[in-house]
Amino acid sequence: MPAAPVTPDTIRRAPKVLLHDHLDGGLRPGTVVELAEASGYTALPTTDAEQLGAWFREAADSGSLVRYLETFAHTCGVMQDEAALRRVAAECVEDLAADGVVYAEVRYAPELFTERGLSLDVIVQAVQEGFADGERRAAGAGSTISVKTLLCAMRQNARSLEIAELAVRYRDSGVVGFDIAGPEEGFPPTRNLDAFEYLRQQNAHFTIHAGEAFGLPSIWEAIQHCGTERLGHGVRIVDDIKVAEDGTVHLGRLAAYVRDRRIPLEMCPSSNVQTGAAPSIAEHPIGLLTRLRFRVTINTDNRLMSGCSVGSEMAALMDAFGYDWADLQWFTINAMKSAFISFDERLAIINNVIKPGYAALIG
Numbered sequence: 118m119p120a121a122p123v124t125p126d127t128i129r130r131a132p133k134v135l136l137h138d139h140l141d142g143g144l145r146p147g148t149v150v151e152l153a154e155a156s157g158y159t160a161l162p163t164t165d166a167e168q169l170g171a172w173f174r175e176a177a178d179s180g181s182l183v184r185y186l187e188t189f190a191h192t193c194g195v196m197q198d199e200a201a202l203r204r205v206a207a208e209c210v211e212d213l214a215a216d217g218v219v220y221a222e223v224r225y226a227p228e229l230f231t232e233r234g235l236s237l238d239v240i241v242q243a244v245q246e247g248f249a250d251g252e253r254r255a256a257g258a259g260s261t262i263s264v265k266t267l268l269c270a271m272r273q274n275a276r277s278l279e280i281a282e283l284a285v286r287y288r289d290s291g292v293v294g295f296d297i298a299g300p301e302e303g304f305p306p307t308r309n310l311d312a313f314e315y316l317r318q319q320n321a322h323f324t325i326h327a328g329e330a331f332g333l334p335s336i337w338e339a340i341q342h343c344g345t346e347r348l349g350h351g352v353r354i355v356d357d358i359k360v361a362e363d364g365t366v367h368l369g370r371l372a373a374y375v376r377d378r379r380i381p382l383e384m385c386p387s388s389n390v391q392t393g394a395a396p397s398i399a400e401h402p403i404g405l406l407t408r409l410r411f412r413v414t415i416n417t418d419n420r421l422m423s424g425c426s427v428g429s430e431m432a433a434l435m436d437a438f439g440y441d442w443a444d445l446q447w448f449t450i451n452a453m454k455s456a457f458i459s460f461d462e463r464l465a466i467i468n469n470v471i472k473p474g475y476a477a478l479i480g
């Protein structure tokens with residue numbers, strides 16, 4: 118049987134695993150408009166859904182992480198009550214399922230949703246209910262998807278231990294890990310050392326945004342001081358790799374450690390182009406890192422701000438680097454191996470869902 122042609126439909130049918138997706142970066146534009154109206158949020162730049170979607174994509178396309186992050190004021194602004202959180206979470210699952218995602222870890226920072234008095238516990242419970250609603254609706258539409266949660270603490274605030282404790286409190290209710298997000302420069306991972314030490318004592322999982330808007334020192338601290346299991350982005354690891362004119366590759370000690378230890382890189386190509394972490398998709402370090410067999414995974418970061426999906430990121434990479442179905446299967450298995458659920462659950466999805474799904478496409 119020949120390999121399936123690459124079309125929007127076959128890309129959608131390819132099973133996908135998503136490890137790095139922000140809940141507050143993935144709202145439907147129409148939902149932002151409706152929630153703003155219902156909650157009396159009046160600061161949106163426009164109340165036309167189509168124009169609003171374009172506004173997010175353009176405003177996030179600033180070449181700076183700090184300016185990119187400013188756009189989240191509008192999504193967080195409309196996510197300040199339980200019903201809104203539940204709706205956004207349910208729609209997130211529906212949208213991922215429609216994109217062919219079979220397993221996702223979706224993250225958000227609970228501390229950003231307390232402006233109107235919600236407690237951290239109520240926030241987590243509302244989002245978990247929303248994810249369960251979404252999984253049921255996706256199943257009703259014929260798609261099986263499992264969505265787990267990562268709780269973020271914001272690097273510029275000083276609440277990481279409290280959020281880490283929250284993540285551990287809900288570890289048996291779908292929260293599988295922790296992360297720190299927000300501006301990277303000036304806020305090194307070691308500022309949150311107490312949170313990471315607590316999580317390790319609890320045998321809990323975490324990832325760290327590092328090597329996106331700041332370079333190797335941030336990655337080094339995240340791994341060697343904080344003990345991160347995965348790197349959010351990690352693109353700047355290329356600064357420790359030298360490719361000579363004759364094509365010979367030399368890995369520095371940190372890059373070698375990341376590759377040897379199979380530390381997963383949660384790469385988000387479109388987001389990196391928008392924040393200036395990479396010049397273009399074609400010149401994105403994912404090409405070199407994949408060639409060198411780092412543990413690369415493909416992610417969306419913020420579907421609203423980048424106007425992307427896992428499928429569209431895959432299609433863009435196929436176009437730029439000539440990847441085929443076997444490459445997409447490799448990225449997907451890399452991601453599944455790197456998930457924060459148990460070994461037997463990961464193996465079951467690899468053997469029962471991912472491999473048969475790609476076998477049908479590879480031909």
Ligand SMILES: O=c1[nH]cnc2c1ncn2[C@H]1C[C@H](O)[C@@H](CO)O1
Pocket residue numbers: 139140141142182186189193224225226229269298299300326329388418419
């Ligand atoms: O790519 C990112 N780097 C750092 N922080 C980010 C990125 N994308 C989203 N965030 C922030 C903004 C959100 O409000 C927060 C939690 O989801 O995480």
Ligand SMILES: [Zn+2]
Pocket residue numbers: 137139298326349418
């Ligand atoms: Zn991110």
